[in-house]
Amino acid sequence: MVRVEFLGPIQKEPLELDITNLSQLADVLQQDETMTEWLQNSAVAINDTLTSSLNVELKDGDKVSLLPPVCGG
Amino acid sequence: MVRVEFLGPIQKEPLELDITNLSQLADVLQQDETMTEWLQNSAVAINDTLTSSLNVELKDGDKVSLLPPVCGG
Amino acid sequence: MLYLYDGGLKVADILKEWYEQELENNYGAYIPFVGTVRSEDGIDGLSFDIYEPILESWFDSWQEKAKAKGAILKMAHARGDVMLHESSYVSAVFSPKRRVALEFIDEFVEAFKASAPIWKYDLKDGKRIYAKDRSTAIEGSGILGEKR
Amino acid sequence: MLYLYDGGLKVADILKEWYEQELENNYGAYIPFVGTVRSEDGIDGLSFDIYEPILESWFDSWQEKAKAKGAILKMAHARGDVMLHESSYVSAVFSPKRRVALEFIDEFVEAFKASAPIWKYDLKDGKRIYAKDRSTAIEGSGILGEKR
Numbered sequence: 548m549v550r551v552e553f554l555g556p557i558q559k560e561p562l563e564l565d566i567t568n569l570s571q572l573a574d575v576l577q578q579d580e581t582m583t584e585w586l587q588n589s590a591v592a593i594n595d596t597l598t599s600s601l602n603v604e605l606k607d608g609d610k611v612s613l614l615p616p617v618c619g620g
Numbered sequence: 621m622v623r624v625e626f627l628g629p630i631q632k633e634p635l636e637l638d639i640t641n642l643s644q645l646a647d648v649l650q651q652d653e654t655m656t657e658w659l660q661n662s663a664v665a666i667n668d669t670l671t672s673s674l675n676v677e678l679k680d681g682d683k684v685s686l687l688p689p690v691c692g693g
Numbered sequence: 694m695l696y697l698y699d700g701g702l703k704v705a706d707i708l709k710e711w712y713e714q715e716l717e718n719n720y721g722a723y724i725p726f727v728g729t730v731r732s733e734d735g736i737d738g739l740s741f742d743i744y745e746p747i748l749e750s751w752f753d754s755w756q757e758k759a760k761a762k763g764a765i766l767k768m769a770h771a772r773g774d775v776m777l778h779e780s781s782y783v784s785a786v787f788s789p790k791r792r793v794a795l796e797f798i799d800e801f802v803e804a805f806k807a808s809a810p811i812w813k814y815d816l817k818d819g820k821r822i823y824a825k826d827r828s829t830a831i832e833g834s835g836i837l838g839e840k841r
Numbered sequence: 842m843l844y845l846y847d848g849g850l851k852v853a854d855i856l857k858e859w860y861e862q863e864l865e866n867n868y869g870a871y872i873p874f875v876g877t878v879r880s881e882d883g884i885d886g887l888s889f890d891i892y893e894p895i896l897e898s899w900f901d902s903w904q905e906k907a908k909a910k911g912a913i914l915k916m917a918h919a920r921g922d923v924m925l926h927e928s929s930y931v932s933a934v935f936s937p938k939r940r941v942a943l944e945f946i947d948e949f950v951e952a953f954k955a956s957a958p959i960w961k962y963d964l965k966d967g968k969r970i971y972a973k974d975r976s977t978a979i980e981g982s983g984i985l986g987e988k989r
Contacts, residue, residue: 555812556823586838590831599833616828619811628960629971659986663979672981689976692959705857
């Protein structure tokens with residue numbers, strides 16, 4: 548299972564999904580209309596490292612995080 | 621009389637001169653060979669206001685200051 | 694040298710502590726940046742969420758950039774609520790030379806605003822409202838939303 | 842808001858005092874610059890002469906430039922001897938917005954180095970040696986040396 552976490556202002560509980568890559572995650576999340584805008588403006592991290600490509604394999608125990616637009620300071 | 625002061629590292633006592641403009645001051649100071657380099661790299665203030673022109677009249681009681689290269693901080 | 698605190702920062706203590714930490718280390722220039730909550734749009738304060746694992750690796754990567762220039766960075770940020778006229782953010786660069794320090798504090802503060810994993814909310818009328826309009830999408834965002 | 846002190850500056854106290862002076866005045870950004878005496882070329886310290894009447898009018902003119910941008914400046918400098926790892930100079934800008942503050946502290950510090958009427962000396966082997974090679978002629982210098 549892969550754990551998916553939604554950070555900051557995204558009001559969504561974590562998911563535990565049986566997926567093997569980020570494209571599958573995109574398929575799942577695009578079903579959820581409340582996520583449409585967040586999917587377009589959020590960055591993605593796998594095990595706390597940012598990725599800019601969907602062509603990444605996921606393995607059991609991996610953690611995926613969605614990071615919406617930031618504003619520190 | 622016009623008082624002429626030499627600031628910072630210029631090792632020269634103040635002068636009291638009977639002059640009416642900065643050109644006369646240049647004539648006087650250019651006689652002093654120890655001043656050659658300072659005259660070329662110093663700024664000039666009259667009554668604590670910097671001037672960039674020799675065409676300035678001086679009157680009795682005025683103060684002229686020579687400011688050599690600076691380095692604060 | 695990344696410090697996170699609950700609530701508003703004790704700025705004077707932080708600036709003093711950092712100054713004293715580096716006093717003997719022969720840095721000619723110390724430039725802190727202090728961010729303080731301003732009264733605007735009727736807010737009572739701001740509130741912050743921080744995702745610490747990525748903030749730490751983000752900060753480490755900037756510390757490496759500083760080191761390559763002979764400089765070092767320090768940073769403190771508030772978690773949770775920070776009320777009006779309290780400070781939420783302090784960062785600082787120490788460098789042997791002033792030009793490096795003046796350029797690096799600017800570069801670092803701007804990168805911080807654009808990419809550090811921190812989310813800001815306005816506190817207003819008892820609500821905590823995401824500061825969406827002032828937020829910036831992290832570089833590389835949007836891959837999960839691409840049409841398929 | 843120009844402060845001159847004999848000998849090395851009490852930096853932590855100065856940074857704290859300035860922070861507290863402006864805390865309620867709705868400035869979002871506070872950026873101090875602190876200059877500290879570095880060990881190099883075998884010096885024991887630095888020493889400074891200041892011509893105060895012109896420093897004051899020079900500072901006032903920069904305060905006006907800050908004001909035109911909605912910002913304010915503060916500055917402290919040491920007179921006389923400042924030993925290794927002591928600080929001789931602190932300046933700071935307060936501004937509602939960070940871009941103004943980041944740009945103005947850079948502009949001000951560089952202008953300060955190039956034109957404030959302060960002279961620096963190395964303290965070395967018991968002597969006080971004018972730091973000629975690091976000094977900058979004020980703009981408009983040389984009129985008395987022109988060939989006639």
